[in-house]
Each structure stands twice: as structure tokens, then as C-alpha cells.
Amino acid sequence: MEPVTRLTSVELPTELVLMILKYAATPTFSQAEKYDAKNPYASALALCRVSRDVRRAVLPELLHTVLLPENRHLTAFLHALRMQKEYAQQGHHLHFEYAPHVHRIWIENIQKQALQAHWPNSVSLMAPVLLGAESFATDLSSLFLLSGCLEHAWNSRKNIALECSQLPWRTRTLTFSHVTFLTPQRPLGFTPQGRAFLASISHVVSLSHPQAAHMHLLHRNVGLLGPGEHILPPWMMQTSWNSFTALATISLAVPHIELPVGASTFGAANMPVQLLTFPSSAFPRSRDHFSQDDVQVTISHTRIHYCSACQDWEKAWAFGLCD
Incomplete structure (x- = not known):
């Protein structure tokens, strides 16, 4: 039986050890499993139990x-x-x-x-x-x-x-998910603090509602929308953007759809995220659709789970794809 090889212990500076632990604790938010199955904060939470110094180094990454x-x-x-x-x-x-x-x-x-x-x-x-x-x-x-x-x-x-x-x-960045018709002015615009808050926002992001994305798929599949055309969500057309006096950009996050669209896509599929960003001055306020040529387009390599009833936008947002 061969002897067990022993690893030589190396003394590392405390600052370097804490840097390594902070890196190990940083959630990636990019794992394929659902977060209920694999908590993205699990590594950070485990490291918090090591010592008081490690906990103080790791908590900022967790938070x-x-x-x-x-x-x-x-x-x-x-x-x-x-x-x-x-x-x-x-x-x-x-x-x-x-x-x-x-x-x-x-x-x-x-x-x-x-x-x-x-x-x-x-x-x-x-x-x-x-x-x-x-x-x-x-x-x-x-x-x-x-x-x-x-x-x-x-x-x-x-x-x-x-x-x-x-x-x-x-x-400064305000992101809305699963929005249909209700606009931010309804709950926020009736108070001085709500109006001041809207006026201080510089970037608004809309994560497409599953129904809107499904309708987009149907329109693309039958040719009512071209490859570079998109429909604006109703709430974005109904919003009084004049309330957002500091607004610089408006983004719409949608599943990236490539033609031809297979029948399986209408059930469930994993798709890249496409972020369409307008300068606020160029936002199409008077029409319900727009061309991709009018916007800055970013397509991610990380995919979201899409189906006609749900989309997993939480991961895409956490990963930083929608800011």
C-alpha cells in the first residue's frame, strides 16, 4: 500500500485569504437549476459561519x-x-x-x-x-x-x-416585470414623494410579459411582424413619460427569437435575452411598434426559460443583463 501524500500547508496573508473567500462567495446567478434547487447565496451563507472576520468580508458580496x-x-x-x-x-x-x-x-x-x-x-x-x-x-x-x-x-x-x-x-434604474396595462403613475404619481421619485429615475426597463412575448411569437410566425420589428407593451404606450424628467434611456427586454420559429417554441424553450434600448428622446410614443434599427441591441449568451405562461426574468436581471 502506497503512503498517502501530504500537502504542505502554505501560510497566506489574511488579506489574500479574505479576497479569495469574497470571490468564492460572490453569487453568479447563472446556474441552470432553479434557485429553489440551488440557492445562489449558498456559498456565501456557508462561509459566513467560518469566523467573524470571514463573515464581515463575505456579507457585502451576499448583499x-x-x-x-x-x-x-x-x-x-x-x-x-x-x-x-x-x-x-x-x-x-x-x-x-x-x-x-x-x-x-x-x-x-x-x-x-x-x-x-x-x-x-x-x-x-x-x-x-x-x-x-x-x-x-x-x-x-x-x-x-x-x-x-x-x-x-x-x-x-x-x-x-x-x-x-x-x-x-x-x-436610478427602475425595472418592471409582468406588467400589462397599469402604469407607474397610478400608484406613484398621486403623492409629492412619488412624483419626485419618478422625476429622479434615469433608466427604465420593461421585462416583457409572457402574454406579450407569446403574441410576438405568433405575429412573427405568421409574418405580421418582420425579423427586426417589435410591439411595445401597452403600459409603455399609456405612460406619461413627461413625469420622468431625468430619464436618459428606456429599455425593453425580450426573448431573442430567430426565424423560423419551431412549434416547440410555443410550449417551452430556453432563449437568449435581447435588450432593446432607446434614448428617451427617440422613444416611439405615438405608435405601438418599432423597428430594431431605431435602438441599441444587446443579445446575451445566458438564456431565460420561456413558455406561453411564464418567463424566468429573475435570473436574467440578477445576472445584470437587463440594467
Whole structure:
């Protein structure tokens, strides 16, 4: 029996070890499995248990992009924020301020009644995190949470007499998923803080609704749309873009469809993401379709799962393909 070869241990500088661990902890969001089967944050969470120093090095990587696609995820995140608040009050060594490290956040499928019992507390906890992120993605049914956070931050700003201070949010990119007809003006445009928020946004992204993408497939298949033509979502045609006074670009993310379209595509398929970006001044406000020649086109190598009833936009957004 041959002897077991022993590896010589190498002493590495602490700074280099932490850099390696931070790299290992960074979620890629590009794995093929569904996130319920393979948590993209699993490596970071495991490394957080190694030591206090490793935890502090890894947490910023874990928090950079936060995905809260269902009530249970938001509830768990709120629980973590409450724990951090208690740690801060106790001067506990586990205290870590989340808000400065959250740069992108996705919140979807949230039901207000699930938060009703702890609504004021939930808003005060979420406001610094949500409004501190440069990029926010949501569906319109979850905009009540954004509205509540804006109201909380606006009132806090007034209460401390900072009328001439900067706006109490950093959000510049606003992404909407699964939107049909309701426009952002409906929930946000009726309050001074909502109007100020819309006026500060520089980039708006629409992730195509499954029904719209399916109709696009049908139109392409029968020749009603050419290879370089696209239909605008109804909400984008109905939105008063004059409210977005700082808007520089508007993007539409759609599945990249190549002709001929096979019959299987109408059931389910994995397709690359195509991002169509307009300068706001060139956005086609007076017609319901446009040519691909009018926009900047980016096609990703990472694919989303498409079917006539659902699209897996969460991964494409998390991977940074839609910003």
C-alpha cells in the first residue's frame, strides 16, 4: 500500500485569504437549476459561519444583489433586518449594517395583507435598504412597498428640516416585470414623494410579459411582424413619460427569437435575452411598434426559460443583463 501524500500547508496573508473567500462567495446567478434547487447565496451563507472576520468580508458580496421574489423571502429578509436592529441596540459583535451594501434589489409577488400586522415596522426597516439601492426591480402589484418606503423617507426628511438636502433615495434604474396595462403613475404619481421619485429615475426597463412575448411569437410566425420589428407593451404606450424628467434611456427586454420559429417554441424553450434600448428622446410614443434599427441591441449568451405562461426574468436581471 502506497503512503498517502501530504500537502504542505502554505501560510497566506489574511488579506489574500479574505479576497479569495469574497470571490468564492460572490453569487453568479447563472446556474441552470432553479434557485429553489440551488440557492445562489449558498456559498456565501456557508462561509459566513467560518469566523467573524470571514463573515464581515463575505456579507457585502451576499448583499450586493438581493432577490425577494415571494412573500416568504421578504419575510425572512425583514426578520434579518430586525435581528440587525437588535444587535445594534445591544452593541453585539454580529451587528452589520445591510443598507450600504445593497446595490440591486428585486421584490415581486408581495401581498400587503401578509405584512399588515407589522406594516409600520416593515416599512421603517425596508426603506433604507430599498431606497439605498441604485437599481430596483418589481412588479406593479408590489409597488405599495415602494410607496410606503418613499412616504417614510419623505416624512423623515421633513421632520428633520432638511428641505434643501439631497433626495432620500439613490435609485436610478427602475425595472418592471409582468406588467400589462397599469402604469407607474397610478400608484406613484398621486403623492409629492412619488412624483419626485419618478422625476429622479434615469433608466427604465420593461421585462416583457409572457402574454406579450407569446403574441410576438405568433405575429412573427405568421409574418405580421418582420425579423427586426417589435410591439411595445401597452403600459409603455399609456405612460406619461413627461413625469420622468431625468430619464436618459428606456429599455425593453425580450426573448431573442430567430426565424423560423419551431412549434416547440410555443410550449417551452430556453432563449437568449435581447435588450432593446432607446434614448428617451427617440422613444416611439405615438405608435405601438418599432423597428430594431431605431435602438441599441444587446443579445446575451445566458438564456431565460420561456413558455406561453411564464418567463424566468429573475435570473436574467440578477445576472445584470437587463440594467
